[in-house]
Amino acid sequence: MTHIDGETRIVAILGDPIAQAKSPQLFNAFFERHGVNAALVPFHVPAADLGLVLDGLHGIVNLAGVVVTVPHKLQATAYAARLSEAAQQTGAVNCLRREADGSWTGAMFDGAGFVKGLLGRAHVVRGKSALIVGTGGAGVAVAHALIDAGIASLDLFDSNATSLQRLTQALQGRGSGVVVGESAARARAGHDFVVNATPCGMRAGDPLPIDLADAGPHAVIADLIMKPAQTRLLEEAEARGLATHPGRHLLESSVEEMVAFLGLLAQSQERSTAACKAEIESP
Amino acid sequence: MTHIDGETRIVAILGDPIAQAKSPQLFNAFFERHGVNAALVPFHVPAADLGLVLDGLHGIVNLAGVVVTVPHKLQATAYAARLSEAAQQTGAVNCLRREADGSWTGAMFDGAGFVKGLLGRAHVVRGKSALIVGTGGAGVAVAHALIDAGIASLDLFDSNATSLQRLTQALQGRGSGVVVGESAARARAGHDFVVNATPCGMRAGDPLPIDLADAGPHAVIADLIMKPAQTRLLEEAEARGLATHPGRHLLESSVEEMVAFLGLLAQSQERSTAACKAEIESP
Structure with a gap:
């Protein structure tokens, strides 16, 4: 009120x-x-x-x-x-x-807000590894903010090769020493954070934007989508016993x-x- | 809230x-x-x-x-x-x-709102007489609305002769049968309603916009000014035992x-x- x-x-x-x-x-x-x-x-x-x-x-x-x-x-x-x-x-x-x-x-403030949300829930970012799927505005913001917060390596995926390449080059060009690479939309055991930065999951019936089959047991699965609050990706992560981090944070x-x-x-x-x-x- | x-x-x-x-x-x-x-x-x-x-x-x-x-x-x-x-x-x-x-x-809606406020406080408008001082936007709106509500006669005053004449002619031109005349800024015994439609009274130290010395005992003194809620004109009216009608109505x-x-x-x-x-x- x-x-x-x-x-x-x-x-x-x-x-x-x-x-x-x-x-x-x-x-x-x-x-x-x-x-x-x-x-x-x-x-x-x-x-x-x-x-x-x-x-x-x-x-x-x-x-x-x-x-x-x-x-x-x-x-x-x-x-x-x-x-x-x-x-x-x-x-x-x-x-x-x-x-x-x-x-x-x-x-x-999207990137800083995302990282602040992770830190506020006692997740350590420094020295860790993340996969970001989606290299539009949200993915770009989160990628830069994770680098600012000391992430050690970043894997990126986008079905749009131009967008993917642009972000990869921009991040490599920062000279931060972070290992930046292109990847599939599939979590690997080494990913501490797996971030959906695509709009995939906003509509009922959207496919899963990221394959979680190979995610490590300590991975945090984050979705930037705010509505629905609980996306299919987050449901899938919970079903696999993984920690989740919804967009509202x-x-x-x-x-x-x-x-x-x-x-x-x-x-x-x-x-x-x-x-x-x-x-x-x-x- | x-x-x-x-x-x-x-x-x-x-x-x-x-x-x-x-x-x-x-x-x-x-x-x-x-x-x-x-x-x-x-x-x-x-x-x-x-x-x-x-x-x-x-x-x-x-x-x-x-x-x-x-x-x-x-x-x-x-x-x-x-x-x-x-x-x-x-x-x-x-x-x-x-x-x-x-x-x-x-x-x-200013004019209709003013009349609705009068009627809502059980004042009868039909067949009555009013003095309106100030023929800018507020005065024009109130004058037309009082005619719509069946007032019998309207006296108008404005120190700006052009503005006064324009409203007088416009009201006479409506062919409503209402007696419309120009007047001094002074209430007469015959005025059932006396309306301040000037901004005079918004600032501390403003002179009284209307002389109430000759107002009849049943006159309602209305001020369209909303701040201050109680203008000097309304204070003067109360001191004379007259009914008042503040702008907020x-x-x-x-x-x-x-x-x-x-x-x-x-x-x-x-x-x-x-x-x-x-x-x-x-x-």
């Missing part, structure tokens, strides 16, 4: 569709818990109207910014005057902050980061500003 | 400033009482950006419409593809409904009309649609 008055600052989440979004509940509960006079509201925006809407939102003084979700994460970068490092790496944003001059600063873990980035969390404001000064460069 | 999820329909109130607006609390309490999954949020929009913002809001599928407040009520008519009869009479809108094709239908009385117009009240939808069919013509 959200208190709204004339002084409430607004955050909008833009997506198509948007009815399934869980961000309104998560953000608004966070605002209430922290005594922040702000509200996050859903905006159902077709891709063709994204530019029109973002241009219009420039003029709303008490709009703190927008959360960007499917299918707008890539397209929205075009409207940002500045991009955070994670947004540059992924070529995508999931958050646009409205600056005082009306311009947008774009950031991408990513969002839950990134809410605070996004609220701070949007300047809505007074106590985190200073940290957020410092982080952005260090992080943000022109795209 | 408002529930917001991915399926919530949004209404925005556009004004400058907006921090003082009471509409968020009134509308959201109404939505909660009636089980409507909708939320009204404040948008602080400078006049120079009104067109930009309204153009952008076209692209938000789950936006039911906008409530328009000071200083946008006149300017917003330019963006409406259709205007209700009250909006045409006043040359102003306080509500824009977003149609399925993204176009706006404008309506003006207007808004409270028009909330249901606006919600129905916006298509958010299922049980009122049919009535609203019928009323609009009858009422709405091209501007």
Whole structure:
């Protein structure tokens, strides 16, 4: 439940569709818990109207910014005057902050949120090995964030060879020393983390995106899909006695980061500003 | 307190400033009482950006419409593809409904809300006499609505002779049989209602907009100003033992009309649609 008055600052989440979004509940509960006079509201925006809407939102003084979700994460970068490092790496944003001059600063918290979610559940990332299936925006974000968190090796798969090759080269080009290779969509015994970053599993009847037959007994099977909360992949993992990590952890873990980035969390404001000064460069 | 999820329909109130607006609390309490999954949020929009913002809001599928407040009520008519009869009479809108094709239908409920507020407090309008001081948007709306409700005579005052003359002629031109005349800003014994439709009284230290020295003992002194809730004029009226009618009654009385117009009240939808069919013509 959200208190709204004339002084409430607004955050909008833009997506198509948007009815399934869980961000309104998560953000608004966070605002209430922290005594922040702000509200996050859903905006159902077709891709063709994204530019029109973002241009219009420039003029709303008490709009703190927008959360960007499917299918707008890539397209929205075009409207940002500045991009955070994670947004540059992924070529995508999931958050646009409205600056005082009306311009947008774009950031991408999906990868950091995913890793924070893993760490928050006491999973060790440093020195481990992961398989990521899907090299679209979500896969790119998670791959970079896992490298930032000290993963030792990454296997990647995508049925789109161009997308796969682009991410492989980008990760190898970071010079992080992480072993990055291409792989099949099949877990091996050495994979500590197996991540579905494809949309496969959103619809009933979707095939399994990853073959878990050879997964090691200690593997953590993660799905970035948030709806359904329990995908077929996660069911299959549970049936095999494997640990699972559902998509909602990513969002839950990134809410605070996004609220701070949007300047809505007074106590985190200073940290957020410092982080952005260090992080943000022109795209 | 408002529930917001991915399926919530949004209404925005556009004004400058907006921090003082009471509409968020009134509308959201109404939505909660009636089980409507909708939320009204404040948008602080400078006049120079009104067109930009309204153009952008076209692209938000789950936006039911906008409530328009000071200083946008006149300017917003330019963006409406259709205007209700009250909006045409006043040359102003306080509500824009977003149609399925993204176009706006404008309506003006200020006058009807004011009259409904009077009637709701058991004041009889039919056959009575009123003085309206201020012939800007609010005064125009109230004057037409009082005529619609059967008032017998109207005295008008404005320090702006052009504005005063325009409204006098427009009301005389309606051919309603109502006696319409120009007057001083001074209540006479014959005035059953005395209405302040100027902004005079919003700021501490504003002079009294109307001289109440000669008001009759049964006069109702109404102020359209909502903040402060108790203006100097209303204090003066109370000191003289006169009945008062504060501005908030207007808004409270028009909330249901606006919600129905916006298509958010299922049980009122049919009535609203019928009323609009009858009422709405091209501007």
